[in-house]
Amino acid sequence: MRPTKFDVIIVGSGLGGLVSAVVMAKQGYRVCILEKNNQFGGNLQTFSRNKKIFDTGVHYLGGLDRGQNLFQYFSYLGIMSSLKLERMPTVFDQILFDGDENRYPIAQGYDNFVNELLAYFPDEGDALRKYVTDLQETCRAFPLYNFEDKQTYPPYVLDLSVKRYFDSLTTNEKLKSVLVGANFLYAGEELTTPFYVHALSINSYILSAFRCVNGGSQISKLLIRELKKHGGKAYKHQEVIKYHVTEGKISHVETAAGDRYAADLFISNTDPKLTLRQIGQRHFRKVYFERILSLPVSISSFSVHLVLIEKKISYRSSNLFYHRDLNSVWSAAGYSTANWPAMYMLSMTEDKQNVGYADTITALTYMRFDEVREWNDTFNTVTKIGFRGASYESFKQQKLNQMIAQIEKEIPHLSTTIKASYTSTPLSYRDYIGSFEGSLYGPLKDYNDPLRYMISPKSKIPNLYFTGQGVNMHGILGVTIGGVATCAEILGHNYLIHHMRQSLSSDDLTFSDTQ
The missing domain is CATH 3.50.50.60 (FAD/NAD(P)-binding domain)
Structure with a gap:
């Protein structure tokens, strides 16, 4: 043929x-x-x-x-x-840490971004203004980012580490952790991630942030x-x-x-x-x-998808990025079983029939493929249905319970408001998306x-x-x-x-x- x-x-x-x-x-x-x-x-x-x-x-x-x-x-x-599309609120992300009652705001618009954080870091105005300037200059070094046809990148852009950049920006450890608090968006690692990866990932959201309806x-x-x-x-x-x-x-x-x-x-x-x-x-x-x-490839993810009982959970229009402590911003991908999850990203959708209340929650955290390797030879999608076995279902339920327990520190009594729950593991991402070992973002940058x-x-x-x-x-x-x-x-x-x-x-x- x-x-x-x-x-x-x-x-x-x-x-x-x-x-x-x-x-x-x-x-x-x-x-x-x-x-x-x-x-x-x-x-x-x-x-x-x-x-x-x-x-x-x-x-x-x-x-x-x-x-x-x-x-x-x-x-x-x-x-x-x-x-x-639906524009997100001015403060579109919030960064939170265990034991800290503050919800540190990440805002749309460079002036808004600086001013919102100044309320929490009044002595860091110079650092915040330098940060947004450096974001823009780094992004300009990538021609296609700005719809230009130049093809070369300045060498200093490629070999500047995100850790070295923030250490030179400020000595305020909490501010550093806040500024990299959304690094789940690029699976940043302290010892390898270049600053340009951070800049290209974060800058466009500060320009403007939207959800898809x-x-x-x-x-x-x-x-x-x-x-x-x-x-x-x-x-x-x-x-x-x-x-x-x-x-x-x-x-x-x-x-x-x-x-x-x-x-x-x-x-x-x-x-x-x-x-x-x-x-x-x-x-x-x-x-x-x-x-x-x-x-080497970036780490994978464990995802929790919750359908909520009506009129139980107040809707939050900003995404939440939770971290166990200031250090876990960079070490969360290297978690131990005992301290998992060390971070999560959480977003809600609003119940249009009951405005002001959430009808779904999605929460994601890091998960290494090694945790699901014993089921490596199984395969399951809509078109190729397979069963990974009772042990896999038990594993997912255990992880779901751990995630909900962690989220309940921020959203009390969440477990009593859940109508239905669904989970995805690195195997789900591997089978549906086709990424190696369910990698979130492909090969690591170093x-x-x-x-x-x-x-x-x-x-x-x-x-x-x-x-x-x-x-x-x-x-x-x-x-x-x-x-x-x-x-x-x-x-x-x-x-x-x-x-x-x-x-x-x-x-x-x-x-x-x-x-």
Whole structure:
């Protein structure tokens, strides 16, 4: 059977693959996405329980005010005007520590950000103002962050550690912990994380913070709609299991369903480790193959999703980032069983029938894959239902109880208000998202050897490219930029950015990083 032929095959429909697909389709390429799951979108997926919608990975978005970076990218992709968004309150995050009655505010807008924290740190005005200036300058060093076509990063940006930066900023240990209190957004580690990872992750939320109404899956649905508008195709239940190589190039891919798809170009939106293993070491230089496969990845997550009894829990519109103490801001990923969870991120949705009350809670914390390794050989998704056994269910229940007990320090009597509860482990993320060992954010970044830990969008096979959180940055903004960066490798950086800027109105392109 002859393979179905396209110009571009994209393996995996996470955000990076969807962005790449729309960009290439807008350039006139015949594009096809192959997705293994029942739902497009990777971390954009949502699921429904008890008639309530829960997000898999999109809990809030930044940079979506007119003229800001994600607004520009989503406008070019044709989805901005159709997104249903809700602006978060001025104080969109709160940082809290055991034994401290304060809820330290993280606010939208640089002036608001500084002024809100000054109320708690009145002697740290210079440090706070320097911090927001340094955030902006660091982000400006990354051209695509600001919709520019330059391609070089100043070396000082890559090799500055987040720990060294904050130690030079202030001697106030509590302020340091507050400023890195949301580091669950990038799984920061004291000894390795570069400051630019912190800056790129945090800055866009300070620009502006929004929630997706009825979940982040609307982003993937709109991108699929846009792809089809430009003649592209997208197929579910098509898990790529093999890449065929002919004369040093990928000729076609084969799916578990037995179908074959050929193309001139292939973009992998799956974990680079998986892609390399599927292709085989013999098609790559040994040093390249082994470097990618040996890269350490960020830790995974345990998630709790709660459906609440009506009119029991007051709604909080800000996200909460809890830490056991000031040190656990950096050490939470290295938890011991006895002190788990050392941190959590918590968000609520409001009951629209009972305004002022919450109807769901989602709480996430770190979990190492080793905790679920005994069930490593099991697999369970909507399309491939499997049972991991009673011991796994018992493990999840134990962890759920520990999480609820910890959250009850902040929300008393929570356990008596729960109508239904659901949990996800690193195995869930591995099976549904396809990330190695359920990694939250792909390969770790290390300021000690920045180039070793970077994966280029362009692989060592001439017609194979990578995109997604395994390349460049993670998060909605980071992966969107990464998808554009992958296409820029194919189309040319100057050409693509010029084309994107030309397609937007002058109002959309007036980049604003002050409020």
